[in-house]
Amino acid sequence: MSTLYFTEDHEWIAVDGDTATVGITDYAQKQLGDVVFVEVPEAGKTLAKGDEAAVIESVKAASEVYAPVSGAVIEGNADLADAPATVNESPMDDGWFFKMTLSDTSELDDLMDQEAYDSFVAGLD
Amino acid sequence: MSESAASPSEPPLRTTPLDALHRELGGKMVPFAGYAMPVQYPAGVLKEHLHTRAKAGLFDVSHMGQVRLTGDDPAGALERIVPGAIRAVKPGRQRYTLLLNETGGILDDLMVANAGDHLFAVLNAACKAEDIAHLRAHLTDVDLVELTEHALLALQGPAAAAVLETLAPEVATMRFMDACALEIRGVPCFVTRSGYTGEDGFEISVPADAAEDLARTLLAHEDVAPIGLGARDSLRLEAGLCLYGSDIDTTTTPIEADLAWTLGKARREAGDFPGAEIILEQLRDGPGRKRVGIRPEGRAPARAGTPIHAPGGEAIGVVTSGGFGPTVEGPVAMGYVPAPLAAPGTELDLMVRGRALPARVVSLPFTPPRQHRG
Structure with missing residues (x-):
């Protein structure tokens, strides 16, 4: 059973113990539009909170995905290289970007839960 | 003052005659060249792009400048500031040409149509104020009227002709770069068979007060979808067409930009256009x-x-x-x-x-x- 957290950069992070899966939210994929290229981090890469972790390019523009917390990358989602549109079709599930081990679980305290994120998004429109 | 208040140095965005329609259709409005323009509709850039190549897309390009040039010899006058053979453009034809500065740099690219008793030109939105000032300064023997009360719609794609023929059968006989004044459902329009997508299609200059009705009529056709600026850019890029301010500007010459084909043959021989010395040297020796x-x-x-x-x-x-x-x-x-x-x-x-x-x-x-x- 994992716990879901969100950032103000519209990333989600599903935490299970000291491992986590990171992706972008449905709101984010809608704002980006059609995703045409994704570059995910390689296994073993160490990320500090706020580091540029992945690149996402839509038809319109390039954006970065930042590490929501510090840790080491376990796996990047290799399927996105050939099927970047998965990010649009299944942002919260098959469209995950990378998995990581957390080096400091207290960093999760700064993130939003589902309810806080939903009201954050509602305040943007 | 709230954070969202516009800075006093930024004038409010201008709107086109189709502004309400864009919003009704769910267009995502963004500032572009001083106008609020739809960058995309709910379908999104990718689908809009593919729809235009497969069927027909309707673009609002009313932000572009539309001018009418009259006088004794507006074509001859225009040739003083462009390298194209404008006097050779027959009535009912249109040509792509370039406004040049004295060093052969490109001030803007534009379309010029011979409408019989006048020339009709379409200018880039971001350049139109400077272009018109430039035209007025250099063409003192020409009367220039900006058609501020006209919208400009582009209908582009393989189904464009069949759709427009249902409203104006005479477009069937037009070829690429033909231009013609005609009535669409009783409204006087000026239509060219041209565009910015690489597809067959038309640009329609229509009085502002009739623009929304025409747009709705075209959109009512099952093959026609509204297309925003995002897909307009990806379509023109695939078609290899230049975007002024990005691919061409005052630091690029027509030869560097691979636009030597816009130089009229007689114009090359006469060398009578701005920057001719530099441009002809590059044409001869290579850029x-x-x-x-x-x-x-x-x-x-x-x-x-x-x-x-x-x-x-x-x-x-x-x-x-x-x-x-x-x-x-x-x-x-x-x-x-x-x-x-x-x-x-x-x-x-x-x-x-x-x-x-x-x-x-x-x-x-x-x-x-x-x-x-x-």
Whole structure:
């Protein structure tokens, strides 16, 4: 059973113990539009909170995905290289970007839960 | 003062006669050249692009400048500031040409139609105020009227002709770059068979108060969808067409920009246009650099501003337009490279996020031209 957290950069992070899966939210994929290229981090890469972790390019523009917390990358989602549109079709599930081990679980305290994120998004429109 | 209050230095955005329709259709409105314009509709850039290539797309390009030039010899007068053979444009025909400065730099690109008793020109939105001032300063023997009470709609794609024929049967006989005044459901319009997508299609100058009705009538056809500026850009990039301010500007000459075809034959011989000395020298000896098509390998797009390097080597140029080509199903770009490296097949490196992405020079356009040449 994992716990879901969100950032103000519209990333989600599903935490299970000291491992986590990171992706972008449905709101984010809608704002980006059609995703045409994704570059995910390689296994073993160490990320500090706020580091540029992945690149996402839509038809319109390039954006970065930042590490929501510090840790080491376990796996990047290799399927996105050939099927970047998965990010649009299944942002919260098959469209995950990378998995990581957390080096400091207290960093999760700064993130939003589902309810806080939903009201954050509602305040943007 | 709230954070969202517009800064006093920024004038409010202008709107086109289709503003309410864009919002009703769910258009995502963005500032562009001082206008609120739809960058996309709910379908999104990718689907809008593919729909235009498959059927027909309707674009609001009312932000562009529309001017009417009258006088004893407006074509002869215009030739003083452009390199095209404007006097050779027959009534009912249109030509692409360039406003040049004294050093051969490009001030704007424009379309000029011979409407019989006047010339009709379409100018880029971001340049129109300066263009009109330039035209007025140099063409003192010509009367210039800006058609501020006219919208401009573009209907583009393989189904465009069949759709427009249902409203104006006479368009069936028009060929690419024909121009004609005609009535559409009782409204006087000026129609050209041209566009900015590489597809067959039309641009329709229509009185502002009739524009929304015409747009709704066209959109009521099952083959027609509204298309925003996002897809307009990806369509023109695949078609190899220049975007003023990105691919051409005052620092590029027509020869560097691979637009030598816009130089009229007699105009080359006479050398009677601004910057002729520099331009004709480049035409004779070859330019130092050239605009080329670039196809990145892999899937990563290279955007405008991406440095171009020789393979494993030094910086040699820059990408001026780049992105994902939905019809090509991959990244496409244009940029300037030294003339010796401009041949199709030449290998280049594109420096994206600090890494060299391999790419090749390719012939333009990226997609086959499908204008109706008759």
